[in-house]
């Protein structure tokens with residue numbers, strides 16, 4: 001897919017005003033064109049689907065992931081390159097895929113393989129693309145962090161990471177295939193996920209959740225992640241699932257999404273003192289529809305700066321790597 005990008009360089013969660021008040025809606029028929037665009041998307045490499053289906057609780061997880069990475073020379077080379085990145089700074093150069101997986105960690109490699117594959121399909125070439133990517137990575141890192149803090153380990157942190165990474169995959173499709181639509185939506189200056197959805201419906205007659213659902217089917221993404229893509233803006237859904245793990249996963253990704261939107265809107269919030277940051281998180285990153293927030297804002301407050309920093313490092317490692325010469 002091409003990546004011409006007429007969008008402004010505004011953050012996907014940047015502050016904005018007056019959703020839909022001054023920009024006229026237009027024919028909603030565009031959804032059909034976009035849906036056709038989804039059909040034209042390259043397929044997700046088979047290796048990624050197999051990685052998504054690995055069980056991180058299995059004793060064989062490391063060996064299984066290693067075997068998969070070794071099967072695909074393109075991923076093997078990229079993982080070795082990432083393991084040798086300046087931020088990793090190994091004492092001795094990493095030269096084998098086994099060393100790379102040990103160095104990076106098997107579970108991190110699963111996220112990296114997925115992110116690498118998606119970044120080949122939605123190549124980040126502009127500041128705007130990078131902002132959307134940073135939002136995806138922040139949400140992934142935040143979801144994993146929150147999952148690790150859950151009492152009783154209801155959901156796997158690696159699963160939360162992947163769900164966070166892919167939750168806005170529909171926005172990537174719009175970015176790539178309907179840049180004008182995306183620009184019109186962003187010109188409404190939305191400042192919360194709900195306002196973003198309202199603007200998409202008002203102006204386009206469809207939203208990125210619908211597109212994301214189609215992408216998940218196109219790529220045969222596992223059910224739990226597809227559910228997150230479909231329901232990540234439905235704040236009643238976690239409660240509707242009762243105590244089922246999918247409800248917990250959904251709430252975790254929703255909280256991570258709200259946190260990332262807030263961080264991108266107000267980057268300096270990560271440096272607030274604990275009391276002010278807790279108040280900010282209570283206001284912007286928790287929802288009344290939830291029976292209970294996945295983690296208390298006062299607990300999450302301690303992890304906000306590390307989440308920001310880890311996602312930024314990940315963005316540098318992932319998005320600054322030389323683009324692959326093939327494999328799309």
Ligand SMILES: [Fe+2]
Pocket residue numbers: 167168193208232233
């Ligand atoms: Fe979204």
Ligand SMILES: [Fe+2]
Pocket residue numbers: 135139167168257
């Ligand atoms: Fe999002």
